[in-house]
Amino acid sequence: MSFNLNHKYWISTSKEISQLIKKQNRFKKIDPPEEKSVSFKIFSELYILYVELVNKLTFIYYNTFQVQKRKVVRALVENATQQLMLLKEELKEMELSEYTYMDKALIVRKLTPVDLMIWRSPQFLYRRPLDIANILVDNKLYMNDQEKEQSDAKDWTKISDAVALIQAHERARSARVYKANINYDKKKFLEVKQRKKVNYRFTFKPNQAMSIPVKRTIFTADFIKTDESCKELRDKIDHLGGCMSDDNIEDLKEIRNRAASLIQSWWRAYKTKKIYKIKKQFKRELLGIRKIRQLKRPNQFSNSVLEMYRNEQKRRKLDEEFEQLIMDERTRLLQLRSPWMMEDISDHIRGWFAEFYTATGNFHPYPDPVKNGTVLVVIDETMDVGAFQESLTKKPLTNEEKKKIKDKKKAEKRKMKEKIKNQKIKDAKRRKKLKDAGIIDVAYSIASSKPIVNIEETMKQFSIDWRNVDEYLNKNHDPIKAWVTEQQLDVIHHELRELVDEYMRVEYELLKSALAADQDEPYKPGKVKNKKKKKGKKKKRAIDPTGDRTLSSLYHELKDASVIEEVSHRDFNEFIADFNFIADDTRDEDYLTTVGPAKGDIKMVVQESMLGMSEFDIAKPKSILLVGPVNSGKKLLCNIIASELDAVFINLSPEKVCNFSQDMDMFLHIVMKVAREFQPTILYIEEAHRVFHKKIPPEEKDILPTLLAPYIQKKILKPIKKSDKIVLLGTTSLPWMAKPLLKRNFQKILLIPKCDYGTCFLLWLDLMTENAPEALENYAYSALAKIMKAYNSGDVANSVSNTLSVSRKMRLKAEALDPMEFLEYFLTEMDPPLFPPEDKLMDKFNKWFGASNKFEKMRNAAMAAKLAKQKKK
Known part of the structure; x- marks a missing residue:
């Protein structure tokens, strides 16, 4: 994508965001609509706008290379997607269904249900670290010399095997030709065509191209069952023609002419039809008419593998250059400006001492490190001269008075907390009462949304920071160095101020002791309140039984045992299904749909569940169960999910797990360690009802189907964190054969609708x-x-x-x-x-x-x- 197009796309999208913010601000002021249909219309319109926004922002993020701007776009994408999921949950609660229908809002925007598909593979893929990616694919681009030598050795082994296979096939082909010739004419072939056997040795050098093109196949069989050649036959006919009469010769010529004209006419008809067919096809393509009645795939942002690779390389290079710029700028500032910064800070603190001593004859208490030290002086949060003078004239408070003031502040704080809590409870009860009556408080839902607040703040900050920056002039995607300098100056200032505070506190104590000596008063140094280190709960580190093994060995152990499986590449276009176009028109008096979902509707629900597996921070289910009859597309959907996510596919079906029945703890430890390190990961259980069988069938007793059941909750689901890109994916065609524990172990259960x-x-x-x-x-x-x-x-x-x-x-x-x-x-x-x-x-x-x-x-x-x-x- 060109720089100009991406720049224009960003300008138009930023305008749409500002219009969306204005629209949401109007919704924040409306009263709760009494009709459920009005609330549903508002949420559905916002949902469609956010779908369009997420699709545009992800595309912009994927094609934005300037590091500082990409950070802004990423924040917008993440928060927009989070708000999208919140809106979808609101719509689901109003529909009381996993499937939502908003055809009226789509018609207004001139869209179809296909346009609501959020998932775009290249934009949402989670990128693994390079060392992990090198284990999954033999990528020589990021290998050191030793790893390259090992990879070349593996390649040479594969080449040797391929050469041996080619040799075997060539020998077999030669033998077949030899046998066919002998069977056709043994005597003639052995006498005339006999060849001497030549000892031939096949040699091959790696990375050497063939200098001479070689045609290996030699066809020696002659299947014309006559000893006469074509020339001899022609001469024979001419010789016979000399003996023929003139009438016979004329008849023969006429036959030949008719045959030639017939052949020519058929050939011309064939060529004419072919040319007409080509012209007709060209005309149809020119007019936009499809020649073949075929299913039209939805247009998606298509990116070639080469383009994806180039973009990744470009981003990585720019990120490295930006990190190097930060390090260089920090080093430069520390070398050139840190001594003068320390001097400026100490002079400022000394001036602060002099100001109070000149006006009051005393020194302001030195701020403690727990309150960020003399940073309070810079941000003007210390007492002014008048307030300090009043504090000196006041009598010092007794311990009882200090305790009373402290208790009073605590009581006021507690009272304020209770007041806020009671108000929240009151508002929640009011909203629940409205909800029970079928009324949704739209204004509260939008006003209390954190993603909307984050989007507004991000756009506001962007308009302030980038108002004087002309992005169009930065076609090389260079970082803005002035911002880096400003940021590093701030960081260095805070670091140096802590160091200067320690020295200036010593000077402060010397001044206070000298002042006490002049006034003939005893001086007692004050206590310094340092920042307390947060003491977290000391967790016992779990002993890792595989701590001495590499990730590569653990991965290949599972792969060799066929627990990690290769998944054929599939995409959502291969799950052929249509949407339900009549559900929105068949609502009852409660505004609920009366027609069940079509098979295409499940694709949207699956894609929403996949969004949490992307590189963005989005909520996702830990486990999903696909339910449906045999051959309904459950396994295909699992393959599609794994392919679209580029996930490691770990099969935990009973057929695989039964081989590790002797040490399940170690097996599951390896599985979860590999799943966490190589995420995104799919943990797959085929026919999951077998794991929770009420009664095990006799034919399944050999594979111990219920072996995994006690471990799923404790060993698999519990260790999965919110940030982990791991999901347990199960399928079942006989769910009623399982115990209720099946429902409890799968967070999201989806029924694949029957074909319509x-x-x-x-x-x-x-x-x-x-x-x-x-x-x-x-x-x-x-x-x-x-x-x-x-x-x-x-x-x-x-x-x-x-x-x-x-x-x-x-x-x-x-x-x-x-x-x-x-x-x-x-x-x-x-x-x-x-x-x-x-x-x-x-x-x-x-x-x-x-x-x-x-x-x-x-x-x-x-x-x-x-x-x-x-x-x-």
Whole structure:
């Protein structure tokens, strides 16, 4: 992205932020709306504005290289995302559902539900430290010489294996050709084509390009079953032509001419059709008409790997230069200005002594270090001359009087705290009363939001600090040196003042003792109150049993045991599903949706949960459970999450864990240590209901499925801190087979909705046009989706891949594809036949989900209360 475009983008975004702040300030003054729909409209409009703001700010942050400005943009991104999550929680509580619908607000902004997708991989990825990244990928850019030699040795081993494999294949191919020639004409091949065996030794030098291009394949087989060559046949025909009559010769020429003209006509027709097809395609592309009826992917900020690498390198270089600038500037200031700064500080303190002695004949008490010493003199928080004179004339207070004053201050402070506490309780009761009546205090929600306050302060400070800075002239992204100098001067001043205070306190005591001697009074040095060091609770350091081992050895131990798995790269576009476009129009009198979510809606909920795994400080769930029938896309979603986060994928399913049953404590210690060091990390449990089985099936007793259950809460979830980028991710297709402990161990439980018509249509369209785009351009996808919409997405994908095999795709133009072929796969090729999930099964899932999800519980309770109220009436 060019500097000019990023600069203009930032100017327009900063204007939008100021307009958003003005809008929120107006909302802070409104009375609580009596209608729930008004509150929902306000929050939904703000939510959409914040979605747009977060997407723009993350893009700007990703393309901003000036270090001091990037700090400002980062603060804005972080707080905007936090406010976005707070707004979403407000909307969820109003909807009493994990899924929110704000179609009316989207229509006003001319947006679609796809535009509410927040996640952008390059902008949100958490960057690992270089030493950790080198273990995960063999990156020679950041290796020392010894590490490079070890990596080259590994590469040479791989090359040797590849060369041996190529040699084996070449020998096998030569043997096949030799055998084919012998089988065709053994006598002729052995007599004429026989070759002497030459001893050949294959040599290879690493990093040496081939100087001469070599064609290795030699085709020696002659499959024309005749001893006569083409030339001999032609001469033979000409010789026979001499014996033919004139009529026969004319007939032969006519046949040849007709054959030639027919070949030419077919060839010209073929070329004409091809040229017409190319022109037609060009015309359609020129007019913006899609040639193929295919699923259109949403546009995202696409960044090539090379561009990402360049940006990372550029940022890292600028950060290093900025740190070096700070160190150089600090060193320069300490060398050139520190002696004069110390002299200035001591002269200022001496002037302060002289001022009070001249006016009052005494010295102001020297400020204690606990109150930041003589910094109080600079910020003018000491007594002035008049107040000090009055304090000298007053009689000294007795201990009882001092105690009374102290107790009085404590009582006033306690009374103020109780007053504030009572006011908060009163406001909370008022808001709860309004909430029970269906009224939301919008003004309080916006005014009490810390992220909004932080955004306002950041923008205000930015307008002050950068008002005289022309960013457009700084195309090299150089840091502003004057700010570095000012900051380091402030730091050095505080450090030097503490040192000067120690020497000046000695001088102060000498002056006080001399004054006491002149007045013939005994002098007693005052007590110095130093800053107390915060004594934290001494925690016993846990003994690390793997303290003598390297992280690389622990990582490779889990990888060799197949606990750490490689995940195929997937993105959210591969989870093909449509959104629910009618839920917002089917609300009841309580303004609650009456239609369940579509399959595409779950992508938004998953993306919101992933935001906390980014480099920004955002709240996230510690554990997520995906519930749904078999082949509904649970494992695909897990792969997508791991791929989008570039996370280490640790499989803790019973099949893997049972191999470590003898020492589970050590195994989980290694897992959590690797997870914490290599974060972001996904801890995955496939079919998690097995870990909490009510009754273990006989066929699963060998893998000890419940072995992990007692350790999940204590050894896995409890050690995960809020700042850790670790999440426990589970899937289950039979949740009712587990104990209630399953619900308690997973913080967020999501039910994958069944396929609807829109999702099924997009699924058939994408999968079939991907397999045969030209042959299936005008296929009846709508009818196919209508008939088979009840099948799960995994079943549809399997049906398409099996039906549209290579041989079937070759016959598509001659033999049209019959929709019955897909049904045959489900009914005849599958044993037993595969039918869609029954309604009873989906009702069972919905019932279990209603008793497990927080918002579903709240909705069920609200509906029960409403029915009870209606019965009383």
